[in-house]
Amino acid sequence: MQNRQTNQIFNFDKFPNFEKDIDLKQRAWIEVKGKAIEANVRQLRTKLNKNCQFMAVVKADGYGHDAKVVSDYAIRGGASQLGVATLKEGIKLRSSGVKKPILILGNLYTKRDLIMCFKNDLMPTISSIRECFICNNIGKQFGLKFSLHLKVDTGMSRLGFEGNKFIQQYEKIKSFDNISIEGIYSHLSSADEENELDPKSITQLQRMKFNELLKQINLDRNNEIKIHLANSAGMLLNKDFHFHMVRVGLSMYGYSPLAKIEKNLLLKPALFLKVKVAFIRNIDSGVSVSYGGKFVSSRKTKLAVLSIGYADGVPRNLSGKINVLHKNKLYPQVGSITMDQMMVDITGSNEIKVGSTMVLLGSDGDKTISPLEWAKKSNTIPWEILCSFKNRLPRVQVD
Ligand SMILES: Cc1ncc(COP(=O)(O)O)c(C=O)c1O
Numbered sequence: 054m055q056n057r058q059t060n061q062i063f064n065f066d067k068f069p070n071f072e073k074d075i076d077l078k079q080r081a082w083i084e085v086k087g088k089a090i091e092a093n094v095r096q097l098r099t100k101l102n103k104n105c106q107f108m109a110v111v112k113a114d115g116y117g118h119d120a121k122v123v124s125d126y127a128i129r130g131g132a133s134q135l136g137v138a139t140l141k142e143g144i145k146l147r148s149s150g151v152k153k154p155i156l157i158l159g160n161l162y163t164k165r166d167l168i169m170c171f172k173n174d175l176m177p178t179i180s181s182i183r184e185c186f187i188c189n190n191i192g193k194q195f196g197l198k199f200s201l202h203l204k205v206d207t208g209m210s211r212l213g214f215e216g217n218k219f220i221q222q223y224e225k226i227k228s229f230d231n232i233s234i235e236g237i238y239s240h241l242s243s244a245d246e247e248n249e250l251d252p253k254s255i256t257q258l259q260r261m262k263f264n265e266l267l268k269q270i271n272l273d274r275n276n277e278i279k280i281h282l283a284n285s286a287g288m289l290l291n292k293d294f295h296f297h298m299v300r301v302g303l304s305m306y307g308y309s310p311l312a313k314i315e316k317n318l319l320l321k322p323a324l325f326l327k328v329k330v331a332f333i334r335n336i337d338s339g340v341s342v343s344y345g346g347k348f349v350s351s352r353k354t355k356l357a358v359l360s361i362g363y364a365d366g367v368p369r370n371l372s373g374k375i376n377v378l379h380k381n382k383l384y385p386q387v388g389s390i391t392m393d394q395m396m397v398d399i400t401g402s403n404e405i406k407v408g409s410t411m412v413l414l415g416s417d418g419d420k421t422i423s424p425l426e427w428a429k430k431s432n433t434i435p436w437e438i439l440c441s442f443k444n445r446l447p448r449v450q451v452d
Contacts, residue, residue: 077449080328080331081327081360081365082328082446082448083117083327083449084451085118085323085324085325085450087126089307089321090118090323093305093320093323094126094130094131094132094301095131100288100318101288102292106134107127107298108135108136108281109124109301110284110301111123111135112302116302116436116439117366118324120137120145122448123306123323124151132153132305133153135154137157137158138157138159140159142157143175144173147173154235156176157170160178161177161178164191167199176235176236177201178204179204180204180212180213180214181214189230191231198232200235203234204237205238207259207262207266208242209242209259211240216266219270220269236278236280237279239263241259241283241284242256242259243255244290245285247312260282263282281297281299285301285302285310286311289310306439307322324415325414326361326413326415327413328412328413329408329410331358331407333357333405333407335354335355338354340354342387342388343387343395344389345389348373355398355399355402358395359377359397360393360394361393361413362390362391363392366442366443368441370432371386372388373385373388378416378422379399379409379410381418384397384411
């Protein structure tokens with residue numbers, strides 16, 4: 054082979070073929086503890102009545118954890134259904150061998166997408182009579198019933214039939230021969246806000262509206278149709294929100310969306326964000342660090358350069374606000390977080406070396422750094438932190 058820069062001829066056969074076996078932990082990576090997911094599902098299920106089903110919400114690649122790993126362990130913990138956002142996510146999960154019912158929580162509105170949904174044994178969320186007609190025609194074409202969930206809007210103003218229209222159109226929908234209504238559901242907009250147990254709160258009003266709609270359509274108690282309303286926060290509020298199934302994301306991954314939570318509910322974070330130290334340098338007092346010179350050392354400082362940045366999904370607005378863990382000790386991140394790297398003040402540490410592993414999220418020893426902390430400091434929500442991690446970070450399953 055010829056080197057393109059120098060035109061020298063190389064025989065690469067003499068070099069070991071490391072590319073064949075790329076080290077996933079070479080730079081920065083996410084460790085996923087499947088057993089934590091399994092334990093969380095088991096624990097959360099103890100809050101449900103015996104017949105109440107648990108849908109594991111694994112959209113956005115399992116909140117950034119790896120949807121297949123999360124699904125497998127959630128099923129081991131007792132999840133009986135899975136929820137994804139898109140057709141592509143559903144097809145990927147089906148083709149990876151997952152057998153449980155999968156509901157697409159986003160909206161499919163073209164015949165083409167609904168055919169793909171049907172062929173891949175996925176259930177769509179239906180929010181209009183027009184979509185019911187399409188599904189019924191598809192069912193007819195294949196001589197089968199198309200299984201789907203109907204969604205009603207109770208205050209989120211996103212997907213779902215309008216309440217009054219739903220009551221008017223339900224009889225018509227029931228009369229379609231090639232549709233099988235597997236579920237009727239709605240979604241809570243504010244259950245993670247405080248004071249949602251107040252009878253006048255948005256969440257309680259949504260629950261009442263949902264109950265009223267169900268009453269109006271005279272759902273037979275013995276009906277097989279699954280009624281569901283609660284996300285993690287709704288589920289943790291109380292049993293009035295449980296109905297036949299709960300759809301749980303955040304708390305299954307190990308984080309409570311509620312500020313106040315039962316002391317005996319011990320959720321285990323399943324995600325650990327780790328990084329290698331790529332370089333170490335010593336700077337004098339008065340030296341600026343990173344873009345914009347926002348940080349200037351006030352003493353002789355030892356810096357570790359970590360191989361992770363905002364292109365990996367660490368929010369840049371956390372610059373100078375977070376700590377990084379190494380063997381039970383916290384070290385402050387300093388200067389602007391750059392696209393691929395960030396600096397940490399490790400002054401006083403003789404243990405941290407080039408090639409050492411540091412922890413950005415998760416625990417090392419007794420200390421833990423949570424995405425909830427990052428979310429607060431970054432003025433966002435933990436869901437966004439988890440979903441922001443890019444594919445450049447390999448997901449490594451550890452158990
Ligand atoms: C329709 C629906 N149900 C359930 C969930 C799960 O929510 P959480 O992660 O708060 O449990 C989501 C997540 O956004 C959702 O969109």
